[in-house]
Amino acid sequence: MTRPILLAAMIAVPMLSAPALAQDADTVVATVGDEQITLGQMIVMKQSIQDPNMANLPDQALWDMMLDQLIRQTAVAQSAEEDAGVRAQLELQRRNTLASAAVTQIAEADPTEEELKATYDRLFAQADAVREYNAAHILVETEEEAKEIKAQLDDGGDFGALAEQHSTGPSGPNQGDLGWFSADQMVAPFADAVAAMEPGSVSDPVQTEFGWHVIKLNETRLREAPPLEEVRDQISQMVLREKVEAEIQRLVEAADVEKTEGVDPAALNNTDLLEAN
Structure with a gap:
């Protein structure tokens, strides 16, 4: 009788699942050599998918496919030799990403009613029919x-x-x-x-x-001039564009900029410079 009792007891005990892994953008999902692939990189990669059929795959299938692709990409990237051209391209991509993030942050706040009304008045209040x-x-x-x-x-x-x-x-x-x-x-x-x-x-x-x-x-x-409600969306977009442009101008004026004199503009055509290590 001992064996059936033990089996019954084993069946009655609930299966214990593995503890959930703490997850944030820096969570490491794989390593290739000493280089880490993170959950944040996976999320950003998913955001960049243009093919709706791929984006609508089940989570596990999409996860496996993207992770495999990132592992392959990382392994291949590790075999490359970094030269001046690669470094320049990486730096341009880094700046572009940061600049885009900054612009997005500037444009996050919805225009206030006061801003909308002021812009509407500037465009239409004094306009003749x-x-x-x-x-x-x-x-x-x-x-x-x-x-x-x-x-x-x-x-x-x-x-x-x-x-x-x-x-x-x-x-x-x-x-x-x-x-x-x-x-x-x-x-x-x-x-x-x-x-x-x-x-x-x-x-x-x-x-x-x-x-x-x-x-x-x-x-x-x-x-006649259209009522504000009729052009609210267009006015809102205009306000946001003007705020972004104003903040960009402020940041540029506040930056400590020094242009180097004496660099020959014809050097733009010298692609051999990009091959230097």
């Missing part, structure tokens, strides 16, 4: 062609049909339609002609650098 035009045109190469088309329109010709038939511009297949635009979006002769027209009218031929235009003005409107 902008007149916009909805028009169509027929673009041809010569004045004679333009006059002939204008004559056909004066005789009751259909503007859209004539635009489809004769216009050389990209809007021709769309019956010459240009949609809505402001004067500053068009070249001066075209914009001046449109500004002088009444809705529903057709212009005499107008010459620009692109050729000769016959213009039909459909309607006009005043574009």
Whole structure:
């Protein structure tokens, strides 16, 4: 009876799992020679994965694959000879990584309502309403062609049909339609002609650098400044960009910078310098 009792007792005792390993970014997950591969390196590597199929692998499969790749990479890297070119590249990568981290930290804080309102007011508070035009045109190469088309329109010709038939511009297949635009979006002769027209009218031929235009003005409107809520995201991005640029400028001005004189700029072309140990 002793053996069954012992077996029953063994079954009743819960399996004791290994104690969990303390984990932080510096936790060593493998060593290759005297070089350590850390959990932080694994996490950063996972963040860099672009292939969604790979990123969605089960954790264990992805872990094994990445760790194997890092081990192989480390072993190969240890066989390389470090020359001036390698040292320069490593230093550039280090600075770029640190600079990117600094910019990210600067941009972490969301803009305050005061900052958003101040930027919005700077952009829009004093801005006058902008007149916009909805028009169509027929673009041809010569004045004679333009006059002939204008004559056909004066005789009751259909503007859209004539635009489809004769216009050389990209809007021709769309019956010459240009949609809505402001004067500053068009070249001066075209914009001046449109500004002088009444809705529903057709212009005499107008010459620009692109050729000769016959213009039909459909309607006009005043574009008021958009409300803050409508442009909040764009304003927020602008505030963040300005804060980042201001902090970069402050850091550069505060840095103790000395430029070495006498280095020949032509040395940029001397790649042999990178092969020195």
